[in-house]
Amino acid sequence: MLPWLKEGKFPLYLAPMAGFTDLAYRQLCKDEGADVLITEFAMSDSINRDIPEAWALTEFHESQRPMGIQIFGATPESMAKAAHRIEERCRPDFIDLNFGCPSEKVTCQMAGASLLKTPRELTRIAAEVVKEVKSIPVTAKIRTGWDEENIVADQLVPMLQDVGIQALTIHGRTKVQGYSGEPDWDLIKSIAASTSLPIIGNGNIRNSAQVHEIMTQSNVSGVMIGRAALGYPWLFREIKTHLETGHTPPPPTLQHRWKTILDYAHQLASRPENAHFEGKIMWMRSKIVKLTKDMHGSKNLRLELNQTETLDQLHEISKQHLERYSHADVVIQERFRRR
């Protein structure tokens, strides 16, 4: 049994989200209570060809453990070789196999979610990886199936367990659903009830009440939180506090949010792989904008941020925003405290 899934634990995973859950963002979530982190997916062929950008995705800090490195690919040979190289070089706590990505760029290579169409081929990949990776566990992440007529999650569970996969994340949507529509939590729960393989449930988790219900009313072993944690890393703290005490802590102050945003932007800018941007921050706008979700005047703020080119300009925007809205924020915090 993976140590973070032992009896009595109910870990909150931060979902891997390519383009957003970079090293710095994962740290933010860890600091706010995320228990298990997984890197954005790296293509096995790129790892095997030593493409620096692919290896950059595998980086993590010791303080972020337990840490999984996720890969995707189309063949057992490529996936097994990449997994073994990552095991040797990075020593993560586990390797996670992506069998759920719906992006055309991935499915046209017969990787990611396209493997849901061929459960035996998917399992063959998992088996080869498990055989090659000797010192750490291998886990996998799937969707329920390709489409509603072809649900395969229930069939895949024993197949993956047989070849040595040690935990399985099920995103409760089909490939065809993409990221919209309701995830099928009934299916996730019924699968979890029928297997000894630890199942991590994923899909549309937005608050502590949902997590409490899943934790207390099902055999699901943990949950993975995706988009609700994008821009709001404080969600992990809110859920944990609520699960432990029954109370939701106050939201972060506006000042705290801006400090987080500015620290994050500086960390991104100072990464060696971003040195070629020479201090310009246009490339990180979408990541920064996410962190302003639901802030006062967020629509105008978004427009402003989408014109921002330098860190100095970002500091100026934060100063003006704080001047304009600090008072309103104090009122909200006060109201929260009196609740």
Ligand SMILES: Cc1cc2nc3c(=O)[nH]c(=O)nc-3n(C[C@H](O)[C@H](O)[C@H](O)COP(=O)(O)O)c2cc1C
């Ligand atoms: C922008 C974006 C990038 C994603 N990248 C990955 C990825 O690299 N690997 C992966 O397994 N899933 C990826 N996902 C899927 C998420 O991990 C998660 O399964 C999905 O968003 C459903 O969870 P949610 O409803 O809580 O957002 C991505 C999702 C989004 C929105």
